[in-house]
Amino acid sequence: MRWTRIYSVKMVFNRYVEVGRVAMITFGPEEGKLGVIVDVVDQSRALVDGPCSGVRRQTIGFNWLALTNIVIKIAPSQRSGGIRKVWEKSDVKSQWENSSWAKRLADKSKRRQMTDFDRFKLKIAKQSKRTIVKSKVKKLKKEQSAQ
Amino acid sequence: MGDNEKTAHSPRNRRLAGGVMRHSRSAMYRKKALYKRKKSVVQKTQVKEKRFKTKPIGGEKNGKERVVPFQKRRRYYPTEDIPRLRKHRKRPKPAKLRASIRAGTVLILLAGAHRGKRVIFLKQLPSGLLLVTGPFKLNGCPLRRVDQSYVIATKTQISLNEIKIPERLTDKTFKREKKKKSRREEDMFESTGDEVPKPTPERLEDQKIVDRQVLDAVKEVPQLKSYLSSIFSLKKGQYPHSILF
Numbered sequence: 001m002r003w004t005r006i007y008s009v010k011m012v013f014n015r016y017v018e019v020g021r022v023a024m025i026t027f028g029p030e031e032g033k034l035g036v037i038v039d040v041v042d043q044s045r046a047l048v049d050g051p052c053s054g055v056r057r058q059t060i061g062f063n064w065l066a067l068t069n070i071v072i073k074i075a076p077s078q079r080s081g082g083i084r085k086v087w088e089k090s091d092v093k094s095q096w097e098n099s100s101w102a103k104r105l106a107d108k109s110k111r112r113q114m115t116d117f118d119r120f121k122l123k124i125a126k127q128s129k130r131t132i133v134k135s136k137v138k139k140l141k142k143e144q145s146a147q
Numbered sequence: 148m149g150d151n152e153k154t155a156h157s158p159r160n161r162r163l164a165g166g167v168m169r170h171s172r173s174a175m176y177r178k179k180a181l182y183k184r185k186k187s188v189v190q191k192t193q194v195k196e197k198r199f200k201t202k203p204i205g206g207e208k209n210g211k212e213r214v215v216p217f218q219k220r221r222r223y224y225p226t227e228d229i230p231r232l233r234k235h236r237k238r239p240k241p242a243k244l245r246a247s248i249r250a251g252t253v254l255i256l257l258a259g260a261h262r263g264k265r266v267i268f269l270k271q272l273p274s275g276l277l278l279v280t281g282p283f284k285l286n287g288c289p290l291r292r293v294d295q296s297y298v299i300a301t302k303t304q305i306s307l308n309e310i311k312i313p314e315r316l317t318d319k320t321f322k323r324e325k326k327k328k329s330r331r332e333e334d335m336f337e338s339t340g341d342e343v344p345k346p347t348p349e350r351l352e353d354q355k356i357v358d359r360q361v362l363d364a365v366k367e368v369p370q371l372k373s374y375l376s377s378i379f380s381l382k383k384g385q386y387p388h389s390i391l392f
Contacts, residue, residue, distance in 0.1 A: 027234075048188065054216065112389065112391070113391060114390075115301060115302040115303060115391050115392060116253075116265075116301045116303065116391075116392045117253070117301065117302075117303040117370075117371070117374055120370070120373075120374045120377060121370055121374075123368065124373070
């Protein structure tokens, strides 16, 4: 007798450490780069490789990895060449860049790169946006109260 | 030993290890035959020249003349010896210009009357100070000298390759004139009056010449004009060490 699930159970964790899970490396020399989990070494470490993102094949602890929702189909301990093909085929790069996570990171780095002049321009842009919105709201309120 | 042209003898003495000479002083005396060459000491009769002059004096009973020294003695002798200061021959080099500061860079002034203002850097003067201009019309900062240490260099730059700064703008033109203190009684009680010295017509002319060129370059960059008119201040959550200028 086969158990069939009538309803899907929502687990606490949705992203698992598995072969093919794309993760972002959050510490160390490869910080900020994407790598795919090729194999699990033990309770705390995984073999990670990122031939297209400039990450050398190496063991990285789970502490240094942040799992993304991207999974690619590779075999355990697959070699870098094969990984590269799968990575490019699944277009991990655009999947990643379209994610809100990547967009948030890009915004953060943009803010940090702002010069004094950029901050001034931002201030002016915010001010003008505010005035446009306020005047529109005022207009609408007036129309509503007139009705 | 009677030649007028004395040729040098080959060295009689030599240095041994340890800084010791081969022949002692007395041995050298013998070698050089200095007993034969005794110099006659010429006694210089030192005539103490007292520099006096005779001066005619008025008044009947004063004697018609008086002998008076050329150099008067001091009026005041200090009770303690004042140490004599040595001459300082070394002069400090003019400050090296930071790599981030180039002609046309927007600088933020951190001190002085124009603190917080964003100004345009023109060039470094020979004294090491930076010549900047507001431009005057935008933020009221005139052609001015500013110390590099009291300035933040932003990454914003305008192209000032072809700018011509009048040659008469040197350190001297900006140097403040020291008022000569006169010891006359009348002047001591006169009110000095805090008068701001008015700019000379040459300075006004130079300001116009420079600002015209700078403003032309400023106009090419959108929003730069209003940026230079605004004043910089640190906002909450902004830490100078962690933000880019």
